[in-house]
Amino acid sequence: MTTRHARAVIPLQNEEMATMLFAATREVFTSMLGSEIQRLQEPLADHADTFDGVISLVGLAGAVIGNGELECAAEAACDLSSKLLMTEFSKVDEEVLDAVGEITNMIVGGFKNLLEPHVGRLQMSIPSVIWGKNIATRDSKAEVAVAVCCVFPGGELRLTIHLAAARN
Amino acid sequence: MTTRHARAVIPLQNEEMATMLFAATREVFTSMLGSEIQRLQEPLADHADTFDGVISLVGLAGAVIGNGELECAAEAACDLSSKLLMTEFSKVDEEVLDAVGEITNMIVGGFKNLLEPHVGRLQMSIPSVIWGKNIATRDSKAEVAVAVCCVFPGGELRLTIHLAAARN
Numbered sequence: 001m002t003t004r005h006a007r008a009v010i011p012l013q014n015e016e017m018a019t020m021l022f023a024a025t026r027e028v029f030t031s032m033l034g035s036e037i038q039r040l041q042e043p044l045a046d047h048a049d050t051f052d053g054v055i056s057l058v059g060l061a062g063a064v065i066g067n068g069e070l071e072c073a074a075e076a077a078c079d080l081s082s083k084l085l086m087t088e089f090s091k092v093d094e095e096v097l098d099a100v101g102e103i104t105n106m107i108v109g110g111f112k113n114l115l116e117p118h119v120g121r122l123q124m125s126i127p128s129v130i131w132g133k134n135i136a137t138r139d140s141k142a143e144v145a146v147a148v149c150c151v152f153p154g155g156e157l158r159l160t161i162h163l164a165a166a167r168n
Numbered sequence: 169m170t171t172r173h174a175r176a177v178i179p180l181q182n183e184e185m186a187t188m189l190f191a192a193t194r195e196v197f198t199s200m201l202g203s204e205i206q207r208l209q210e211p212l213a214d215h216a217d218t219f220d221g222v223i224s225l226v227g228l229a230g231a232v233i234g235n236g237e238l239e240c241a242a243e244a245a246c247d248l249s250s251k252l253l254m255t256e257f258s259k260v261d262e263e264v265l266d267a268v269g270e271i272t273n274m275i276v277g278g279f280k281n282l283l284e285p286h287v288g289r290l291q292m293s294i295p296s297v298i299w300g301k302n303i304a305t306r307d308s309k310a311e312v313a314v315a316v317c318c319v320f321p322g323g324e325l326r327l328t329i330h331l332a333a334a335r336n
Contacts, residue, residue, distance in 0.1 A: 050300070059227015059235060059293030067227060067293050097306040105309075125227030125235050125293060126309040126332050132218070135300035138265040141273075142294055164294050 009064055009143050009165050012118055017146045021159050024110030025150060028103060033083040037152040050136045053077065054092065056104035056129045060112065063120030066142060066163035068108030070100065072155060074131075079154025092131055101127035107159065177232055177311050177333050180286055185314045189327050192278030193318060200274060201251040205320040218304045221245065222260065224272035224297045228280065231288030234310060234331035236276030238268065240323060242299075247322025260299055269295035279329065 010017070022039045029037040053073040060066045072080070078089040081099035089096050105127050112122050139145070142162035150157045178185070190207045197205040221241040228234045240248070246257040249267035257264050273295050280290050307313070310330035318325045 055298060057225060057227075057296050059225075059229060061227060061229035061291035061293050065291065065293045067296060069296070094306060094308075097304070098308040101306060101308055123229035123233065123291075123334065125229050125233045126307060126330060128225050128235055128237070128330075129306045129308075130223060130298055130300075130303055131305075132298075132300035132303035135298055135303070136265070137299075138262060138269060138297040139294060140262075140266040140269055140297075162294060162296075166291065 009163055010115075010119055012115075014144070014146050017115070017144075017161060018148050020114040021107075021111050021146060021148045021161055022150065024114060025107050025148065025157070025159055027110050028106045029152065032103070032106060033080065035083055035152055035154070037150050037157070040149040040151055040156075050134045052133045052135070054097065054100050054129060054131050055135060055137060056100050056127055058104055058108045058127045059125030060108070060122050060163070061125070061166070062122035063116075063166060064122070064163050065166050066144075066161065067139070068104065068111060069137070069139075069160040069162070070104040070107065071158040071160070072100075076152075076155025076157060077131075079152075083154070097129040097131060101129040104129075108161075111161065177331055178283075178287055180283075182312070182314050185283070185312075185329060186316050188282040189275075189279050189314060189316045189329055190318065192282060193275050193316065193325070193327055195278050196271060196274045197320065200271070201248065203251055203320055203322070205318050205325070208317040208319055208324075218302045220301045220303070222265065222268050222297060222299050223303060223305060224268045224295055226272055226276045226295045227293030228276070228290050228331070229293070229334070230290035231284075231334060232290070232331050233334050234312070234329065235307070236272065236279060237305070237307075237328040237330070238272040238275065239326040239328070240268070244320075244323025244325060245299075247320075251322070265297040265299060269297040272297075275327065276329075
């Protein structure tokens with residue numbers, strides 16, 4: 001997926017967008033979660049076709065259309081929520097799902113702000129957070145897919161941006 | 169969820185929006201799938217907090233923000249795909265997920281066209297289709313949630329629209 005190339009839709013290289021996506025992620029970690037995070041240059045080796053955990057999605061529409069996606073395991077979701085809400089969470093509940101949605105909203109919002117000078121105005125939809133087992137996802141209408149894998153003290157995160165040309 | 173009321177965000181009653189959502193669904197069934205579909209006046213009695221199957225999401229942004237969601241079991245997803253692509257599908261694969269995304273796109277697009285005269289212009293993002301087990305979903309930023317449960321010869325469908333006021 002990360003090989004789908006951006007230039008037909010976006011006047012940026014995929015790696016430029018990946019850098020923006022990680023910058024937006026690190027900003028949320030630093031300012032809102034009080035945590036460091038590092039980018040893994042290679043995709044997570046064990047990122048299988050299906051996984052158990054949490055997927056959070058926020059739609060994008062405007063000059064282009066698409067979405068931003070955060071994926072992580074249950075333990076990482078609990079750790080992120082504990083950092084955001086300064087309360088200990090040991091299992092995924094509604095508060096954890098809402099916290100992951102809020103973090104996704106902030107990361108995708110930061111990315112949107114970095115992307116807009118290059119493509120034009122964008123608007124975000126609302127986050128949908130899905131928790132389950134053996135999850136597989138498909139974003140078949142995406143013309144561009146940029147993924148960034150990260151590691152932080154509480155686990156691993158995978159952020160993905162999907163974009164496509166806006167329909168008139 | 170279906171009790172969250174629309175009027176703070178949308179100048180329509182929830183039931184008016186549910187009627188639009190079912191009209192958009194029936195139109196896709198009639199014109200694209202060659203099938204009848206009926207609305208169940210009560211939510212599916214066994215709609216538990218978690219389920220096994222397929223969730224397909226399309227973001228909305230513009231005069232309001234939100235998303236449209238289609239949920240169904242694997243068997244219903246296969247039947248829908250068989251109807252759309254006129255090929256038999258007996259298990260959920262990438263073609264089935266893409267077909268469910270396409271059907272969701274058409275239904276949410278039809279709903280969008282019916283809603284726009286009441287709220288103003290809207291744009292759709294791209295569909296994301298998720299398949300898994302024990303799936304739970306959260307859309308905590310939704311101010312309005314309208315759900316319609318339907319039955320067709322291949323199974324049951326649940327359509328949901330979530331909406332919230334657009335941020336500046």
